Amino acid sequence: MKEVNAGALQQASRNLNKAFTNFFNFGFGYPQNKKKKDHHFSFQIPQHCSLDTSISKVLLPKFGWIKVKMHREISKGSLKTITISRTPTGKYYISFLTNDGEKLPEKQEFSHATLIGIDVGVTTFATLSTGEKIDNPKFLKNSLERLKCLQRRVSKKVKGSKNRRKAIYKLTKS
Structure with a gap:
């Protein structure tokens, strides 16, 4: 202690x-x-x-x-x-x-005309209240093959072993 x-x-x-x-x-x-x-x-x-x-x-x-x-x-x-x-x-x-000893800034006033609603969905990433749709960027799909390979390597290692820890380390880095 x-x-x-x-x-x-x-x-x-x-x-x-x-x-x-x-x-x-x-x-x-x-x-x-x-x-x-x-x-x-x-x-x-x-x-x-x-x-x-x-x-x-x-x-x-x-x-x-x-x-x-x-x-x-x-x-x-x-x-x-x-x-x-x-x-x-x-x-x-x-x-x-x-x-820093400074006071917190005061809340700013806003008008309801400037507000926008955002709906986060599965098929489209986001839909705004103005009707604009933002597509899903699908970053994971680009690196999915590498991810599958690393996950398979981790699953084949013995639990608690040093090689499993090394494989998990590589998986977290990717």
């Missing part, structure tokens, strides 16, 4: 408490346990984190300074929470929750 950040453990406990509160009070489903083979791992660090954009590093408790690749500017303000997540392909991402 000493190897794990206390803030991350407390945040996990808060998330579990919120899940049970939603279950008992608001009719949500019973909280599910995470499986060992679940590919989406993430945890939150709510405090004692800092970011130095000049050297592109993040200070995390129990980890120290970690080099990061910044994809966009982070707004000036206080850093609230850092969420670290791992994708099925093994890449790690850090998302920052900041408070």
Whole structure:
């Protein structure tokens, strides 16, 4: 337990408490346990984190300074929470929750003449209330043969084996 950040453990406990509160009070489903083979791992660090954009590093408790690749500017303000997540392909991402101190923008007024209704369907991707139809792009059909091949390879592997994990990794990348 000493190897794990206390803030991350407390945040996990808060998330579990919120899940049970939603279950008992608001009719949500019973909280599910995470499986060992679940590919989406993430945890939150709510405090004692800092970011130095000049050297592109993040200070995390129990980890120290970690080099990061910044994809966009982070707004000036206080850093609230850092969420670290791992994708099925093994890449790690850090998302920052900041408070810039600005007020939320007010709701904009709209007129009913500018509203458009959209009906999403099976045969046509979308039908607008103006009568315009948008065809289904069918992106999956183009790569369906490769997908079938990779799924067949996964189905032939022994469950729990390393080769099956490698085949699933290739399937998630495609």
